[in-house]
Amino acid sequence: MSDEVEPGFVRVRLDLSYDGAEFSGWAKQAGGRRTVQGEIEDALRTVTRSGQTYELTVAGRTDAGVHARGQVAHVDLPREVWAEHHVKLLKRLAGRLSRDVRVWALREAPSGFNARFSAIWRRYAYRVTDNPGGVDPLLRGHVLWHDWPLDVDAMNEAARGLVGEHDFAAYCKKREGATTIRTLQELSLVRGDDGIITATVRADAFCHNMVRSLIGALLFVGDGHRTPDWPAEVLAAGVRDSAVHVVRPHGLTLEEVGYPADELLAARNREARNKRTLPGSGCC
Numbered sequence: 001m002s003d004e005v006e007p008g009f010v011r012v013r014l015d016l017s018y019d020g021a022e023f024s025g026w027a028k029q030a031g032g033r034r035t036v037q038g039e040i041e042d043a044l045r046t047v048t049r050s051g052q053t054y055e056l057t058v059a060g061r062t063d064a065g066v067h068a069r070g071q072v073a074h075v076d077l078p079r080e081v082w083a084e085h086h087v088k089l090l091k092r093l094a095g096r097l098s099r100d101v102r103v104w105a106l107r108e109a110p111s112g113f114n115a116r117f118s119a120i121w122r123r124y125a126y127r128v129t130d131n132p133g134g135v136d137p138l139l140r141g142h143v144l145w146h147d148w149p150l151d152v153d154a155m156n157e158a159a160r161g162l163v164g165e166h167d168f169a170a171y172c173k174k175r176e177g178a179t180t181i182r183t184l185q186e187l188s189l190v191r192g193d194d195g196i197i198t199a200t201v202r203a204d205a206f207c208h209n210m211v212r213s214l215i216g217a218l219l220f221v222g223d224g225h226r227t228p229d230w231p232a233e234v235l236a237a238g239v240r241d242s243a244v245h246v247v248r249p250h251g252l253t254l255e256e257v258g259y260p261a262d263e264l265l266a267a268r269n270r271e272a273r274n275k276r277t278l279p280g281s282g283c284c
Contacts, residue, residue, distance in 0.1 A: 003112070003114050003117070003266075003269055005076055006076065008078060008079055009076045009077060009078055009079060010076070010077055010078075010079050010082045010108055011074055011075075011076050011108070011109040011113060012074060012075050012076075012077055012082065012086075012106055012107070012108060012109060013072065013073075013074050013105075013106070013107055013108075013109040013113065013115065014040075014056070014072070014073045014074065014075065014103050014105070014106055015070070015071070015072055015103070015104045015105040016040070016068070016071050016072075016073065016101065016102060016103045016104060017067075017068050017069045017070065017071060017101075017102050017104065018036050018067065018068050018071070018100055018101040018102070019067055019100040019101075019141070020036075020062060020064070020065050020066045020067045020068070020249065020250075021065060021067075021100070021141050021250065022034065022100060023035055023036050023039075023064065023065075023100075023101075024064045025061070025062060025063050025064040025066070026058055026060075026061045026062045027061050028041075036062075036068075036101055037056050037058065039097065039098065039101055040056060040073075040093075040097070040101065040103065041053050041054065041055065041056055043093055043096040043097050044075065044093070046096055047085070047089065047092040047093060047096050048077075048081050048084075048085050048089070050081060054075050054076065054077055055075070056073045056074070056075050057073060057074050057075070057114065057115050057116055058071065058072070058073040058115055058116060059071060059072040059073065059115045059116055059119050059122060059257040060116075060119075060122050060206070060254055060257065062252075062254055063208075063209075063249055064249060065248070065249030065250050066249045066250075066252045066253070066254070067142065067250075067252065067253040067254070068253065068254040069253055069254065069255050069256075070123075070254060070255050070256040070257060071254055071257070072115045072119070072257045072259075073115050074109055074113065074114065074115040082108070086106065089106055090103060090105070090106050093106075110262040110265060111262075111265070111266065112262075112265035112266030112267075112269055113259075113262075113265050113269075114265075114269045115257075116272075117268070117269040117272040117273055118259055118260070118265045118266075118268050118269045118272070119204075119205075119257050119258065119259055119268075119272075120204060120258050120259060120260055120268060121185060121202050121203065121204055121257070121258040122202070122203065122204075122205065122206060122254065122256075122257050122258075123186075123200065123201070123202040123254075123255045123256045123257075123258070124200075124201045124202070124206075124211050124252060124253065124254055124255060125198050125199065125200055125201070125252075125253050125255050126144075126198070126199040126201065126211060126212075126215045126247070126251050126252050126253075127139075127142060127143045127144065127196055127197070127198050127199075127251050127253075128143065128144040128145070128146050128150070128196070128197050128199070128215070128219070128247075128251055129143055129144070129145055129146070129195055129196050129197065130145075130146050130147070130148065130149050130150045130195075130197070130223075131145070131195050132147075139196075141250055142250060142251065142253065143196055143250075143251055144247060144248055144250065144251035146219055146222075146223065148222075148223035148224075149223065150197060150219070150222035150223055151221075151222050151223075151224070152189050152190070152191050152197060152222065154221050154222055154224075154228050155189050155197075155199075155218045155219075155221055155222040155228075156188060156189055157221075157228040158217070158218055158221040158228040158229070158230070158231045158232070159187040159188060159189065159218060159231075160187075161228075161229065161231060161232030161235075162184055162187055162214065162231055162232060162235060163184050163185070163186065163187055164183065164184060165181065165182070165183040165184075166181070166182070166184070166235055167180055167181050167238060168180050168181070168182050168184075168207060168210055168235065169238050169239065169240075170234045170235050170237055170238055170239055170240060170241060170244070171207075171209070171210050171213040171214055171217070171234075171235065171244065172207035172208055172209060172210050172213070173207070173208040173209045175207070175208060178207065179207075180207050182203050182204060182205055182206065182207060182210070183203060183204045184201075184202075184203045185202045185203055185204070186200055186201070186202040187199070187200070187201055187202075187214065188200050189218070199215055199218070201214065201215075205272075209246050211252060212246045212247045212248075212249065212252060213244050213245075213246050214231070215247050215251075215252075216244050216245035216246055216247045217230070217231040217234060217244050218231065219245075219247065220243065220244075220245075226243075
């Protein structure tokens with residue numbers, strides 16, 4: 001599939017962050033719900049005085065309530081619009097956007113760049129505390145409270161059984177025609193000096209609810225309700241297990257998106273569009 005920018009247009013990369021608490025996710029929705037995509041597209045249309053909306057493509061479509069610190073998107077703008085506005089565009093967007101969403105950088109993207117398909121990994125963090133007193137009120141919108149003591153060593157033992165390329169159907173909300181095969185590159189947990197446990201979850205891509213389901217399984221191990229080998233057993237079964245809870249979204253933040261060197265962007269773009277199968281799974 002070609003991803004060439006139309007003649008007369010320029011592809012612009014946006015680096016952005018947002019507090020997801022008051023958004024119904026990233027993607028535009030019917031019914032006037034507030035979304036990150038809708039908010040930024042409206043602001044772009046206003047500050048460039050354009051008569052049309054220029055649609056954003058994003059690296060990772062976050063769900064309602066999920067935050068982002070290192071989100072990446074792109075938009076194709078008419079070259080004359082970019083030439084006229086790019087010097088002051090960042091500051092004008094800052095004046096137009098609500099305070100819970102910020103665009104930090106705008107720059108012309110290199111050839112072959114696609115915010116979604118050129119990415120080689122996405123890194124999320126999920127934050128949880130088992131403090132008997134609950135969550136610091138100043139962090140309550142970004143940290144989950146788990147009211148059982150958590151054994152981080154047991155959780156890390158369980159996490160090691162999930163790393164690698166697998167069919168994560170047991171941890172994903174199935175979407176028609178979409179694969180659930182992913183390469184989980186890192187899944188590890190660390191308890192900070194403040195008692196907050198931060199899970200780092202990095203993969204080439206994620207399917208719907210995957211991170212929150214993985215964390216839900218690990219919490220069951222951490223509080224002693226399940227053994228460390230249980231999450232891998234669920235993975236191998238390949239079907240949703242009612243015991244795996246999808247944890248609440250507010251503890252989840254998209255921290256960073258990784259891209260290859262500029263000369264490899266187009267190749268990665270093409271590769272990412274291919275539907276994946278596991279070795280030996282057949283094709284027909």
